[in-house]
């Protein structure tokens with residue numbers, strides 16, 4: 001409560017352009033102009049497998065040709081917004097500036113946009129950070145979104161995965177990132193918590209999809225009945241890329 005009060009009293013500035021914000025009415029710390037630049041992905045008009053925008057959804061869930069030919073390991077990918085300014089500043093605020101309240105507000109936005117499709121989810125699992133980064137940062141931004149999201153869905157938030165180690169991804173190319181993850185990825189930390197359950201995996205950003213693939217594979221190995229993925233920010237696949245990733249990204 002105290003924390004909420006402090007949030008109300010401190011002056012806040014738009015994460016996109018720096019303009020001073022009104023005390024209320026800017027849930028993601030964006031002014032109206034910057035909030036208007038967010039590009040929401042319409043679930044009815046984007047591929048359920050890779051979130052690629054489709055001219056119109058003919059299948060349910062809608063699938064692009066690449067995903068129809070080679071389905072991704074998850075049952076559905078829920079991607080909220082295109083990863084571009086000013087969304088990158090919101091993600092950075094959550095990740096590096098410790099604006100913890102953004103996690104809950106992003107969860108509220110996720111529930112508003114996708115709540116219907118997520119009804120019945122039993123377990124919400126944040127994608128874990130590598131232990132070194134977790135140590136440096138002190139928290140996991142995916143968990144900051146996953147916990148309130150689970151509460152809103154009436155599901156349990158469980159840290160069911162652990163990283164098998166691995167170098168930080170920042171500054172590496174897509175292919176190298178994927179190569180580093182291959183064969184490493186994730187291990188189930190609490191298989192009993194997800195066995196037989198409908199699981200929603202949560203991460204802040206999806207770029208290559210390699211992380212989500214490896215995490216989905218670990219949840220499937222732990223016996224999850226189904227795995228869906230929810231990401232706040234989505235990067236379009238590279239031109240000419242397949243449904244998601246190079247062959248064999250899933251361990």
Ligand SMILES: [Zn+2]
Nearest residue numbers: 014017031034
């Ligand atoms: Zn602004």
Ligand SMILES: [Zn+2]
Nearest residue numbers: 047050064067
């Ligand atoms: Zn697709």
